[in-house]
Amino acid sequence: KAGVTQTPRYLIKTRGQQVTLSCSPISGHRSVSWYQQTPGQGLQFLFEYFSETQRNKGNFPGRFSGRQFSNSRSEMNVSTLELGDSALYLCASSSRPDSYEQYFGPGTRLTVT
Amino acid sequence: SQKIEQNSEALNIQEGKTATLTCNYTNYSPAYLQWYRQDPGRGPVFLLLIRENEKEKRKERLKVTFDTTLKQSLFHITASQPADSATYLCALPNAGNNRKLIWGLGTSLAVNP
Numbered sequence: 001k002a003g004v005t006q007t008p009r010y011l012i013k014t015r016g017q018q019v020t021l022s023c024s025p026i027s028g029h030r031s032v033s034w035y036q037q038t039p040g041q042g043l044q045f046l047f048e049y050f051s052e053t054q055r056n057k058g059n060f061p062g063r064f065s066g067r068q069f070s071n072s073r074s075e076m077n078v079s080t081l082e083l084g085d086s087a088l089y090l091c092a093s094s095s096r097p098d099s100y101e102q103y104f105g106p107g108t109r110l111t112v113t
Numbered sequence: 114s115q116k117i118e119q120n121s122e123a124l125n126i127q128e129g130k131t132a133t134l135t136c137n138y139t140n141y142s143p144a145y146l147q148w149y150r151q152d153p154g155r156g157p158v159f160l161l162l163i164r165e166n167e168k169e170k171r172k173e174r175l176k177v178t179f180d181t182t183l184k185q186s187l188f189h190i191t192a193s194q195p196a197d198s199a200t201y202l203c204a205l206p207n208a209g210n211n212r213k214l215i216w217g218l219g220t221s222l223a224v225n226p
Contacts, residue, residue: 004156043157043202043216056213090156100145104156 002027004093004105012111018079021108025072025093031055032074033102034066037088046089049074050096078110086112115140115208119201119217126193127225134188134220136203143205146179146186151200151219160201161188193224 005024013019025032033056034046045058049068066076072093078085088109092102118137126132136146145164149157163170163179163186170177176189190197200219207213 042218043204043214045207045213045215048213056210058213092156100147100162101159104158106154107156 004091004103006089006091006105006108008108009106010109010111012113013081014113015081015083017081018077019081019110020075020077021089021091021110023074023076023091023093023105025074025091026103029093029095029103030072031094031096031099032068032072033092033094034074034076035090035092036060037090037107038086043090046076081112083112086110115205115215117203117205117215117217119203120220121218123221123223125223125225128194130193132190132193132197132222132224134201134222136186136188136217138184138205141208142181142184143208145206146177147204147214148175148177148186148188149202149204151202157202190222193222195224195226198223 004026007022031050033048035043037043046060047054047066048056052068063079068074088107090104090107092104094102116139120135145162147162148160150160151157161170161172161177163177165181174191178187200221202216202219204214204216207215
């Protein structure tokens with residue numbers, strides 16, 4: 001089975017721009033979570049989707065949004081980028097919402113200049 | 114608020130020895146705790162989950178303990194190998210929503226041949 005894939009792997013944007021990141025979960029997995037990872041804060045939960053519905057949301061501003069499609073692929077969007085948004089954005093999938101075992105993708109490294 | 118602490122200093126050990134990593138948490142009693150491994154430039158990989166009613170769990174050379182009185186989990190790698198070198202992260206469910214994980218910053222382990 002192919003693992004979780006994320007595109008793009010690397011991205012450089014300037015302040016004020018917006019960005020869309022994509023995640024394809026493991027085939028058959030319908031639950032997708034997004035995390036932001038920075039050296040100072042570690043991994044922080046952004047949101048979780050299941051069957052195209054956002055089930056949980058972390059404590060991030062409204063500039064961070066996401067969605068999930070009927071094929072379980074998910075995208076997250078960050079608008080009006082700030083320097084502090086520079087981070088590794090990780091997507092994780094699990095087979096069902098009550099499964100605690102998550103499978104992570106390689107992440108998208110976003111640099112905001 | 115909930116807090117997770119892991120050894121911030123890197124751990125250097127000799128091949129063949131047992132590595133012991135610590136995860137301490139405060140201010141609540143999680144239903145479970147997870148350990149992940151993360152290699153540079155890659156997403157975390159799930160290793161073990163231990164529930165609050167389990168004192169110890171093993172998987173091959175890995176052993177995790179969970180002391181709810183001390184609010185601490187210990188992660189042991191026996192007969193360590195250079196390939197075990199990585200950052201190890203512990204994660205616990207958010208007190209208000211156990212589908213949202215909160216993460217430690219991780220401990221870097223280097224196993225020297």
